Amino acid sequence: MIFSEVYDEGNDRVFVLRDTIEVRVPHQFYTKLSKKYSDEEIVSMHEPKVLKHHCTHRPLVYVTKESEIPLIGHTAFGLIDRGTNLIQVRPISGCNLNCIFCSVDEGHTQTRQTDFIVDTDYLVEEFAKLAALKGDDIEAHIDGQGEPFLYPYMVELLEKLRKVPGVKVISAQSNGMVLDEEKIKAMSGLLDRINLSLSSMDERTGQILAGTKKFSVEHVKNVARWCLENDIDVLLAPVWVPGFNDGEIEKIIEFGLEIGVGRKYPGFGIQNYVRYQFGKKVRGKPLRFDQFFEKLEEFERKYDLHLRLTPQDFGIHKAKSLPRAFRKGDLVKVQIVAPGRVFGEMLAVASGRVIGVLTDKPVGSHITAEITRTTDNVYNAVLR
Numbered sequence: 132m133i134f135s136e137v138y139d140e141g142n143d144r145v146f147v148l149r150d151t152i153e154v155r156v157p158h159q160f161y162t163k164l165s166k167k168y169s170d171e172e173i174v175s176m177h178e179p180k181v182l183k184h185h186c187t188h189r190p191l192v193y194v195t196k197e198s199e200i201p202l203i204g205h206t207a208f209g210l211i212d213r214g215t216n217l218i219q220v221r222p223i224s225g226c227n228l229n230c231i232f233c234s235v236d237e238g239h240t241q242t243r244q245t246d247f248i249v250d251t252d253y254l255v256e257e258f259a260k261l262a263a264l265k266g267d268d269i270e271a272h273i274d275g276q277g278e279p280f281l282y283p284y285m286v287e288l289l290e291k292l293r294k295v296p297g298v299k300v301i302s303a304q305s306n307g308m309v310l311d312e313e314k315i316k317a318m319s320g321l322l323d324r325i326n327l328s329l330s331s332m333d334e335r336t337g338q339i340l341a342g343t344k345k346f347s348v349e350h351v352k353n354v355a356r357w358c359l360e361n362d363i364d365v366l367l368a369p370v371w372v373p374g375f376n377d378g379e380i381e382k383i384i385e386f387g388l389e390i391g392v393g394r395k396y397p398g399f400g401i402q403n404y405v406r407y408q409f410g411k412k413v414r415g416k417p418l419r420f421d422q423f424f425e426k427l428e429e430f431e432r433k434y435d436l437h438l439r440l441t442p443q444d445f446g447i448h449k450a451k452s453l454p455r456a457f458r459k460g461d462l463v464k465v466q467i468v469a470p471g472r473v474f475g476e477m478l479a480v481a482s483g484r485v486i487g488v489l490t491d492k493p494v495g496s497h498i499t500a501e502i503t504r505t506t507d508n509v510y511n512a513v514l515r
């Protein structure tokens with residue numbers, strides 16, 4: 132076990148694993164334990180310790196098979212099956228950026244209280260069970276509420292997903308900032324496509340949109356080039372935020388055409404900024420969808436491109452999915468197993484699903500909850 136950083140903070144000795152996982156051991160215990168054990172032994176075996184996400188500084192829940200937290204049922208981690216041949220794989224939550232338009236309120240957040248990371252073997256084992264339902268042209272799409280490449284075991288995850296029968300395509304989303312040439316080389320032959328968020332070609336506008344001066348347009352441009360050099364196709368995915376990057380979308384298209392994105396798949400996935408209930412709210416008026424599609428049509432004509440995309444453009448079609456475990460309105464006896472992703476929420480388990488329940492009951496409680504959402508096998512509930 133190699134620590135990327137070791138330091139003291141407050142009452143804790145802090146060990147950082149692979150730049151992402153902070154293991155905090157209180158000094159009073161560390162001093163005693165270190166007389167008998169190595170740092171590696173203390174970190175891997177001994178309690179008490181607290182896990183935190185090194186980027187977001189939020190408490191981090193390690194979801195393992197032994198934790199008995201199912202991987203189906205929540206959007207913050209695990210697997211999402213929306214009834215097609217694409218399975219969303221979410222190995223970690225939390226982001227290194229702070230985009231002003233973020234639909235999941237990442238970065239400086241008002242709503243998120245906990246992050247999650249999933250053990251690779253557990254994630255792939257459960258993925259394989261789901262994939263077995265779906266035929267032989269499955270796309271594993273690695274995304275999440277945050278930056279997926281903060282997952283410290285990404286290459287292992289890709290290698291293992293590759294071996295799952297039926298997996299034809301592996302794609303991932305990224306803001307690009309934690310990738311470098313070496314990491315990209317290591318994914319050559321494992322990752323088919325990366326959807327790269329790049330919403331401006333101008334450094335200052337890019338940093339305003341990313342909500343941090345740590346963002347670098349130049350770096351993300353290099354990431355796109357390194358991916359193409361390593362046979363990883365690139366889809367540039369700008370979010371169009373009216374009043375901020377109106378003049379940038381065409382520049383992004385021109386950059387993409389120059390470096391040759393979209394070799395096997397569409398090269399551009401331009402998105403219209405949408406104000407989500409729990410997302411960040413940008414000042415000004417969002418573009419109406421009819422106006423947005425008119426603009427895309429104009430760019431299609433000008434650049435001879437296909438920009439109004441549908442799932443079929445990526446070979447996505449309906450496929451068998453898991454049966455729903457509950458119906459809306461069901462009253463279910465559940466056990467609270469972990470803090471929830473957002474304030475006021477706890478994670479509960481019943482019938483092999485994880486459920487986000489609005490409650491302040493502590494971990495270990497058994498409660499009755501009323502199911503309020505079941506779409507795509509994602510479950511929400513309230514205390515009854």
Ligand code: SF4
Pocket residue numbers: 226227228229230232233234235236237238276277278306328
């Ligand atoms: S990169 Fe994505 S998840 Fe991260 S803050 Fe920006 S929009 Fe949100």
